[in-house]
Amino acid sequence: MNDPKKPESGSESTESLIRRDRKFTLAEAVGREAAGAMSGASPVARAEQVLLEIEHTLESRLEDSDGSLTRTILARLKIDPPLLARHFDRPIGALEEFLHATLRSDSLLDTLVRDTDARWGRDYDERPHFETEGKPPHPDDPYTRAGVRDLLQDLLDNLDED
16 A cells, blocks of 8 residues: 555655645744845844944953943943944944044043943942042042043044054
């Protein structure tokens, strides 16, 4: 007798044989259709790729031994998808745009320094040293306005040399 699961003359493909007794599911259909969609593409979203490249640049070019300024800048960039999207083709452009804007605006710089001080306090379980207008910075403050301004300007100058 003929076995209904066995091909008669080799005309049925192995794939057809496997599928014959399986129930069709939506997940299987989506999987078949999407099989080639990622071919040659990165599984990491483009915005994440931009952030990873910027992170590498910051780690290699920003003099930030505590790392709190680096993490604060990355957090700021992460919440600004339009800025990242404008620079998909050249990720360092997003960092340059951020640096220019921050260095041109005292309020943006002050906010960055304050956020960095707060992050440093969380990172190291220490009480942060916030600067107060008209008073000299605390001697143990690793992130002063002047210091951060200098670090950002040095980084920007370093990026411009490329």
